[in-house]
Amino acid sequence: MTIGYNTLEVEVDLNAIRHNYRLLRDKGSRVYGVVKADAYGHGLIEVARALEEEGADTFAVGTVGEGMQLRKSGCSKRIISLLGPLNEEDCFNAAQNKIIPFIGEFEQLEMLSAVVSAQGRKVEISLKFDTGMSRLGFSVNELDKLIEWLKINPQICPVLASSHLATSDDPAYEGYMSAQAETFSGILKRLADAGYELEASLANSAGILVHDQVHYSAQRGGIALYGSNPLLGTEWSESGRDLKPAMQVRTNIAAVRELKKGQAISYGCTYTADRDMTVAIVCAGYADGYSRGLSSTGEVCIHGKRAKILGRVCMQLCIVDVSHIEGVKFGDTAYLLGGEGEGHISAEDLAGWWQTITYEIFCLLGMNPRTYKK
Structure with missing residues (x-):
């Protein structure tokens, strides 16, 4: 924002963000840099460049439009859009700019399919599943229908599978998190049995820091990148003590x-x-x-x-x-x-x-x- 009424100045320490990324990477494996919402207010382009210097090869933005902004800045790494396409323009732009959209609704699949088929191209997507957040994503009950749909629409190419943890930062709900992981593992197995061996992502910042069992093949580093300990005030808080505010x-x-x-x-x-x-x-x-x-x-x-x-x-x-x-x-x-x-x-x-x-x-x-x- 550059409107003239602002009197505040925000200073962002990119070295702190680099430090936090290294800490998450040491605890996890393939850590996506979550830079949605203008990198949580820290600056989309600047943060992504700093993370790329640290070896990040995947960036998670919120909207397709934000992904386009990152792509136009010169970023050649993999970009995923957590909200996915919300209209036909998003579908076109995702395909044109090699942005991998999260897809969790059949309406999104049909809309994306129509757009890319008209272009005569294929598009990679990430399948989003609801394992307990009750917000976005295909349900377990829709899995057979989803697999059948994918089989007859080869222009849509799933390469990732994801879900979102609701309680990974709360020891009192560790059982709920474990149940989500069990559901997600079952989904991955059914996809693999159908011929879809996908990169899988479930862990958020708290999941990376304390829950090895939900790491799967990739993790999403979000709030911890910016130096906020998601476990503060819990018995797990020491796991985030070395994060640096940015x-x-x-x-x-x-x-x-x-x-x-x-x-x-x-x-x-x-x-x-x-x-x-x-x-x-x-x-x-x-x-x-x-x-x-x-x-x-x-x-x-x-x-x-x-x-x-x-x-x-x-x-x-x-x-x-x-x-x-x-x-x-x-x-x-x-x-x-x-x-x-x-x-x-x-x-x-x-x-x-x-x-x-x-x-x-x-x-x-x-x-x-x-x-x-x-």
């Missing part, structure tokens, strides 16, 4: 004000000073993807110390208490994510205040202008 988000202080005891501040007068205070007006608000839900809850890092948000977060501003921080002035840096010293803000800290998950933090804040450490 994103910092900073902005500037627009003003420093004295707030008298009994004086209210920001919209709605939801905060009234209980003492004389010094406050800083920080250039960050919901227009920048910094949630209004952080009102009177979140914190930022200034001069290595935490400063709590007072009152409501505004469209482009929020107010923080800097009474305990010396020397704060106009133009100083405030870190919404990252920073130095004891005041460092982790993605997990921010997600907790925000009442969300780190995925959303990265995707929303990553829409702001980015710089890169290489």
Whole structure:
């Protein structure tokens, strides 16, 4: 995003992403680089290039359009589209750009078949199966019909099979994950018996880190690539302790004000000073993807110390208490994510205040202008 109202600057450490990829690869085998949603807000093209330098040979994007963007950047490696084609244009573009679409519906198969048949070509696909997520994918009950359809439509060439784990990051649901793996193994066997020996992918980041039994022939490295430990807070958290955060988000202080005891501040007068205070007006608000839900809850890092948000977060501003921080002035840096010293803000800290998950933090804040450490 380059619209002129942005005041936030996102810094992405590509070396951290490289480190995290190596860690996942050491625990797994053939690890796809999941770069969907603009690489979780870290930058599709830049992240893919960094991962390619580390030996990644497969990239998982969200949409076919995102795959085209990656292909046009010069990427010659294998690209898979997790959502697959949603219209005929997607089908045409996937075939033209050698993007392997995930297919989990017969309607998608028929649409893709019609488009590529009209072009007189074949197309490689990944078959998507629902093993317990109840979201996308062919069911076990549809497998016989699917095999029959594939036999009479040789222009559609399955080369991959995949499914998605619902609970791989939760020890309390390890049995559910094992049941998904058992279902997936049964699907693979039936496909193999029908003549389709496919590369198989089930493990996500948590699966790579702690569940060897679901690794199969390939794994999908997602949130862990960006330094967020999907196992944090569980008995498995140590397995992700060496991941390095890749994103910092900073902005500037627009003003420093004295707030008298009994004086209210920001919209709605939801905060009234209980003492004389010094406050800083920080250039960050919901227009920048910094949630209004952080009102009177979140914190930022200034001069290595935490400063709590007072009152409501505004469209482009929020107010923080800097009474305990010396020397704060106009133009100083405030870190919404990252920073130095004891005041460092982790993605997990921010997600907790925000009442969300780190995925959303990265995707929303990553829409702001980015710089890169290489």
